[in-house]
Amino acid sequence: MANEEHLAILRQGVEVWNEWRDKNRYITVDLSMANLQKKDLRKFNFKGTNLKQANLHGVTLWDADLSEANLRDSNLSMAGLMGANFSKADLRRANLSATNLDSANFSNADLCLTNLSNANLSQANFSKADLSGVILNNTKLKGVILSEETIIAEKWRMVCNLIHGNIATQNLCNADLSEVDLGEIDFSGVNLSGTIFIKSNLSQANLARANLTRANLREADLSEADLSEADLSFANLDEADLSEADLSFANLQQASLINANLVQSNLAESDLSNTDLRGITFSEFDFLYSEFSDDFVESLTYEDIQDINKSTAILTNAVLSNANLSNVSLCGLDLSGVNLSGANLSGANLTECKLSYSNLTKASLENANLKNVQALETDFTSANFTGVCIQDWQINSNTNLNNVICDYIYLRQGQQERRPSSGNFAPGEFTQLFQKSLETVDLIFRNGIDWDAFAYSFKKVEVENQGAQLDVQSIEKKGDGIILVRVAIAPNADKPKIHNDFMQGYEFAAKTLEGQYQGRLEDKDKIINQLFSTINLQNKLLAQTGDKVSIYYQPNSQFAGGIVDAKTVDAQQIGGNIQNNNTEDFPS
Template identity: 35%
Template sequence: MLNQEQLSKLKAGAEEWNQWRLRTDDAHISLQNADLNGIHLENVNLSNVDLRQADFRGANLEGANLTEANLNRACFNGANLSNAVLEQAPIHEAEFIGSRLDKAIFCNSYLVKADFSNASLRGADFSQASLQRSIFSNADLHHSCFKEADLIYSQMRSASLVDANLQGANLQGANLSETDCDGANFSWSILKDANLTRATLLGANFTEANFTGACLQDWHVNNSTNVERTCAAYFYTESSLDPETGEATYSERRPYDGTFGPDEFSVLLQKSFDTVDLIFKDGIDWQAFFETFQQLNMQYQENKISIQTIECKGRNFVIKIKADADSERKGAIAASAKEIYIQNTKRLEAQIENYEKLIEAEKQEKSALMRFMETMAEKQSSKYDLRGANVGSLVDTAQSGSRVQAILHNYAPEKRESLATAANEIQELLDQLSKSYPGTEVPMQAVAQIQANPKMMERIVGALRGGGKAAIEELVDHPALSIVLAAIEGASNPT
């Protein structure tokens, strides 16, 4: 039962509450079902307090002491519990969705079916905690510790476990699909029936881990991944989701029948490291990669580097490079490739940014010139008959005696129509693409769509011929225009 008097004291603030606890026998403090939504209780002492089903949504409990507090079914969604201590606490079915729990301590706590979806748990310590069927989907678990924790059937899909410590953890049936586990320690862990589909495990340590029945579909490992003395009676290479239950089912068993003998699984994994796997998440800058590959060839000539395969796995690209080298040398090649690629992407991005600035400056200059000409036209009448003509610039005598050079582009009516149509199509296409793609991708997308539309391509090529390019450049206002026109001209004149 909720004790209203105790609740009032807690709402008075952490300092007053902590002093009251020092003076009072706190054998039984009941705040069950308490509404503490948004409360600020930094460094509060709530150890041994009954907080079942309490509502701490959006609360600030940074540095709080919740040791042995009863937190079953309590709600901490969006709360701040950074550096909080929740050791040896029953936290069954509690919710921490979107909460901040960096460096929080949950050692030896009972967290069955607790929900940490989208939570920040950097450096959190779950050593020897019971986390069966707990949920960590999309959680940030960098440098977290799950040493000897029970994570049976836990859901960790798309979580970040970079440099996490899961030594001796029981991950039987756990869903680790699409997780980022680079540098994580899984030594002596149990991964029976675990789902590692599309997990990234570069540099991870699986020494003496058990993979029996696990699904390893499209997992990303390389020669820096430690698989010494790993074991598995069998494993799977395909998984699919059951539309009714949402659970994964595995297929494509290896071996097809029977089981692996001693060390056979470990040897099989070692053979998969014959290539250097370069993994590019969320797309790849092809120009930067090809320059990187050329530089690698120069740097490692004696290793005869060649591209074996290029694979697209979801949003990721995996480029397998074959090299005549031992595992240590392959690791050096992979590290160099990553470093050179990052340098090249930064350099190319800087070039594109500079180019866009030049285009913007040119646009501003043209705009200023047009405003100047309009002002001059308003101040005096031109001595030229401009009816029916497209004006690029004007020649007239200014009041100051300066001379403004003018160029008149006169076209036959049918030519004017084709130019206007082509210019309008290009303008609409570029404006539309600018809403969906970053500026650097607009030219490529525009050229691809024009080439995919033969009639549109024919109209634009026809308009460009016979001096129409200059008119289109004046009619269309977009920084990507010059690149698009150059590409179209090149495509229509391949020789």
């Protein structure tokens, strides 16, 4: 137990304490089992002090002298120990987890079985220290100093060498590097086949062209890591964080990425064939569709969608053939041109996905959600569509639905509007019903539509493109003033030309009409101003004469408006022509 007299002196502050220690150098100070948690003990002299089993959780001991101190079984977790002197101290079984030991001195100290997990040991000196059995999981070891006499497990000596850049001399194949902090380390081109990185920190590490075949990276942090051209075939990446990682041109054949995070990762040109991707997160869309209602998601503005799209993984020209994506959310992903042949997409959520030019031959899409999917020129040959929702999907005449297997589909999500309403499609019936025979041109108007300009341009394009078979197929309001007009055209029509001709004609007509509208408004303003001027003048006359008057304004009339004397009317007072058509009452 702690000596109460010693504790009383300690409470008087650093100056009193250190002065007392200087005058009583031969007294054995006893603070064992003392509760000093979260105390500010900076620069205190604890040399040779008995702090066995003391509670020092969260204390500040910057630049304190703890040399030769007895800290066995003490709790120093989350303490600030920067620059502290622990030389020759006894720290056996002490808890130093999550502590900041930057530049601390542990030379000749005994740290047998000490817990240093999640601690910061940057620039700490462990020369000749005993680190046998020490726990260093997820500890920052950058710049840590070891000597040949330092006693430490081979794994951790290897890690320190890696951090110091001595990679070429290490044999890392099948090595156990689990729960190690290797962030920002350069492993480019290194053979890491079979290496165990379970729960390790490899964020921002350079693993470009590294051989990681059959490596175990389960729950590893690979965020922002460079894995371009890396060989990850047969690797275990279950629950790994690969957000913002560069996996372009990487080989991920037959790898397992169950529940992995790939938000904002770059998978362009990567090979994910036969990969298990169940539960994977590619985009922030996944969170939206899992946590919020369809009404909320549909209320998002165009700008909201664009911001979310920035979070999606890049899969340009990736190979996902035979990949297992069952029940995976791929909402909003751009999968244009991706090879998904033979992929298992049963139950997958592909809402808002871009699948144009992609290969989904023989893909399994049972019960998948294809709402608002863009599938222009997509190859669905022999794919299984049973139970698929195709609400508002976009296909064209080059979308291949040959030999599609389909018993029934839904026209609205939530298994609504089943087709056929009862029974199943006959073989080939789905393809016959849904294969497009006409192309479509999408005309997007962001600030409403001037229908007069639309009619002018439509007729002009129709006349100039005989045989195009133009027909307005649908008009959709997309929110924020955006209107989509879908125009059907013949398959052999020049789609880009028609689109450009129409938009140019529309803009020309809209500007011309706008000038006419403005001219009409200006003429109207002139007439109104003239009217008010006339009224004001006549009101003055009225005030002078006191006679009854008739005041009116009648545009396009045969009679000009004005003021007429109520007692006598002279034809000269009336503008325009006066014609008497009743000859019986007024003989000549």
